Amino acid sequence: MREILVIGLGAGDPEYVTVQAVNALNATDVFFVVDKGEEKSGLLALRQEICDRYITGDDYRMVTIPEPPRDRAAEAYTGAVDDWHVRRAELFEAAILEHLPENGRGAFLVWGDPALYDSTLRVIDHILARGAVQFTHRVIPGITSVQALAAQHRLPLNRIGEPVHITTGRRLAAGLPEGLESAVVMLDPNLACAALDDPDLHLYWGAYLGTPDEVLRSGPLLEIVEEVVALKQELRRRHGWIMDTYLVRREQTVSRAGSQG
Template sequence: MRKIYVVGIGAGDPDHLTLQAAKAIGRTNVFFLLDKGEAKASLVELRERLIKHYGHPHKRIVEGRDPDRDRTPADYTGTVADWRHRRSLVLEELITEHLGDAEIGSILVWGDPSLYDSTIAILEEILERGAVDFEFEVVPGISSVSALAAKHRVGLNRVGQPFQITTGRRLAEGWPEGVDDVVVMLDAQHAFTKHPEADIYWGAYVSTPDELLACGPVAEVADEIVATRTEARERHGWIMDTYLLRRNR
């Protein structure tokens, strides 16, 4: 039986790699990488460094082109579902062609595979089609959310209180009910600017050499964060940022 590891490699610091992840990389025969284009070449480079350091001498690396998708669609859910389906076809072809019987493959995932990542769902879709058979195991990693909280030396929740993880798209529709602490990912709309009464703990490229951090009352730091985010995105061609928005009770 073929086996595939879905390995969380952390938010960008090579030291985030857990012992379990390092062992999984060391057992792997074939690594599957989906290339996101020149603008995100640095994302592939870190994976390749980890593979070189922890992989065995006879490992193989195979690459496929990550399908493009509309970043501002009218039908967000449908667009993402279509993108995941097209990704599954690319990955299925790579597995079929390059992973032999009884071999182990690995997909290295930023942060933790359970948080805002589609790899698990894509592998389930491939198995449901039935054209190729394998088993897979998920290796957890340090998420950008955990790394952000550590960098700012804050807890994500307050005593006896819940917190919620959501997206900028949902925050733009209004503050979630029943919580005063909200972790927001994928906020291209700068939805936090609509909540000047809150405090923000913001980070981009967290745990990488390009890390950017800012914190304070939204009313005081919103303009700085927007300007920093815009400049960083233009310079790198992409941005990954996360923030904790905390409303005072």
């Protein structure tokens, strides 16, 4: 039976790749890579760099799968994402049937960790439910942008006795949930924290974490948020895309002053 590996590659730095992931890379016959277009071609180049660095043989193949369009303006957000997953499943299934022989081992390479804000595992569930192709699958965890952000800013994600809350910009727009003093925010194209009018909030922000283009900023939210909004726009214009993650935390006593860059 075919086997599919879902390999977490980390947040961008090739040295974030774990030993387990290196072993999985070297055990793979066919890599399935989603092509997200010219503006994100740098992501494909980083994947290739990781493969070139860690794969010792040359008897593997790369199969590129086009990214299906997604309606990001739809009012029914969950329905639009589900539809996108179904269309992804159809393309992934066709690629597996065409390019991965019986008893072959294929792999999907995932930024960060497959379990955190990534669709690959849900798409695989869709493929298996369709029944046209059977395979086993394993997940290799990776270092997330959340971990990279905390490391680069030299701070723990949680304070003593407090939970770690990870959310999206869409949800943060309504404010921090009651009883929470901090939140890590992903998938936020517009920097929703700019709407939080709280003088005690601090922002710890990072873009392109783990890559040569990495940019960091930190400081009181109300003092630096306009700079970060403008910086996001400039970076998106310069690179054609942006991936950023940030922590907003209420701090009564300031122990980390100023910006980083």
